[in-house]
Amino acid sequence: MSTRRKQNLKAHMKRKKKRRLQRRIIVSVSGVLLFLLISFLYLNYNKPELIVIRPRNVEINQGEALPKLSANITYAGKRKKRALGENGYTLSSLLSDLKKGKHYELVFEGDTNVDNKYPIHVKFTEDFKNLLKNQYQGKIELKTEKGHVTVLNSRGKWQSDDKGKRFLLEDGTYLANQYLNSQGQLYYFDSNGYMVTGDVPIGRNMMHFNKKGAFEKRGELLPLDPARPMIALTFDDGPGSETAGILDTLEKYNAHATFFMLGTQIPNHPDIPGRMLEIGCELGNHSYGHPNLTKESPESIRTQFNQTNQLLTDVAGSPATVARVPYGAINGKVSANMTLPAIFWTIDTRDWETKNKDANVAATLQGAGDGHIILLHDIHKSTAESVEPIILGLYAQGYQLVTINEMAKAKNITLEPGKSYHIIQ
Structure with missing residues (x-):
């Protein structure tokens, strides 16, 4: 065989070998690609269908x-006919049930009486949780998101400028010299309508507000200023089940x-009179059993007040320093047999009749004046609920909230036994 022929044969064998190698590579790559394609289709076909539930x-x-x-x-897939269970129950069936509110409940975590932004959570039923864990596992994936309930402040809305935060009321004016309950916190606005921070004298208190303006604590009790108006809140017919809560509110604001307590009520709440004294309140005597004293004998009148004073001394270590006759019924006989000043009232809120929080607040704030005495009853829940807005409203009007004797002393008035007082000026 000639040299040339040998060279041609060698080149031919080389090309043939190369073509075989190329075919092998193509077959191998095609196999891998086919495997990947089949795997992709399999996984894509069997992957869980994503459903998103988001509260509105x-x-x-x-x-x-x-x-x-x-x-x-929300479902963005295209396999609504995918079978999920027996009897032809499909993904489309499940979506329909979910849109009807089945298999879950929407849980609101908040207070509609307090302005703020509160979350709404999705909570599945126990039966549906079991289906997700067993029958639907690998077929569907449920994703839940949070929704929100925004409770708007009924009085207005917050605003800010380069001087600070203000609160715009519904009537277009800014809140000034007043407190505001917002987002579960208590704020105060100065005479220019700006939210205060730090230590601020309000009423008889040095009040501390944090850097965000929220009230944190009461500071020192400021001495009475005779030049500033003062007013006396008085409560009859207790102590009762609401009295402790009223004392909590009074203590919170240093008011x-x-x-004026009934002797029949004191044994039911023996710790209350002592606490009254501890927080600066005054003990009053409202008789023992609340009779019309004008129809009682002189001895009975004295007994009604003496029994109550003895009970107060037993539980609190001190008798009453002022008295109030039941029903406001008094005559010369009653006056002559009283050893304490007879305190009446300037404003009768009629809380016992209306049993309405807003009515109590309106009656007090609209009629308030320097030296006035406010009549309330600490045995009604509606009265207890009105105490905080009454205190805050009176503070906003510049009043100092004092006891009967504190007010008399500040005004240089000596209270006399048996003498009637409807106002202290």
Whole structure:
């Protein structure tokens, strides 16, 4: 064989070998690609179908009833006919049930009486949790998101400028010299309508507000200023089940009040009179059994007051320093047999009749004046609920909240036994 022929044969064998190698590579790559394609299709076909449940956001005013909550159900896939269970139950069936609110509830975590932004959570039923864990596992994936309920302040809205924060009321004016309950915190605005921070004298208190303006604590009790107006809150017919809560509120704001107590009530709440004294309140005597004293004998009148004073001395270590006759019924006979000043009232809130928080607040704030005595009853829940807004409203009007004797002393008035006082000026 010639040299040339040998060279041609060698080149031919080389090309043939190369083509075989190329075919092997193509077959191998094709196999890998086919495997990947099959795997992709398999995994894609069998992957869980993603469903998203997101509660719809709600916006209401303070105090409004919460409307029925609902949710958006989102599915972006294309396999609604995918079987999930027996009897032809498909993904489409499940989506329909979810849109109807089945298999879950929407849980609101908040207070519609307090302005703030509160979350709404999705909570599945126990039966549905079991289905997700067993029958639907690997077929569907449920993702839940949070919705929100925004409770708007019924009085207005917050605003800010380069001087600080203000609160715009519904009538277009700014809150000034007043407290504001907002987002579960208590704020105060100065005479220019700006939120205060730090230590600020309000009423008889040095009040401390943090850097964000929220009230944190009472500071020192400021001495009475005779040049500033003062007013006396008085409570009759207790102590009762609401009295302790009223004392909590008075203590919170360092406000003093006078309690005219019935002897029949004192054994039921023996710790209350002592606490009254501890927080600066005054003990008053409202007789033992609340009779019309004008129809009683002189001896009975004295007994009614003496029995109550003895009970107060037994439980609190001190008798009453002022008295109030039941029903406001007094005559010469009653006056002559009283050893304490007879305290009446300037404003009768009629809380015993209306049993309405807002009515109590309006009656007090609209009629308030220097030296006035306010009549309330600490045995009614509605009265207890009105004490805080009454205190804050009176502070906003510049009043010092004092006991009967504190007010008399500040005004250089000597209270006389048996003498009637409807106002102290």
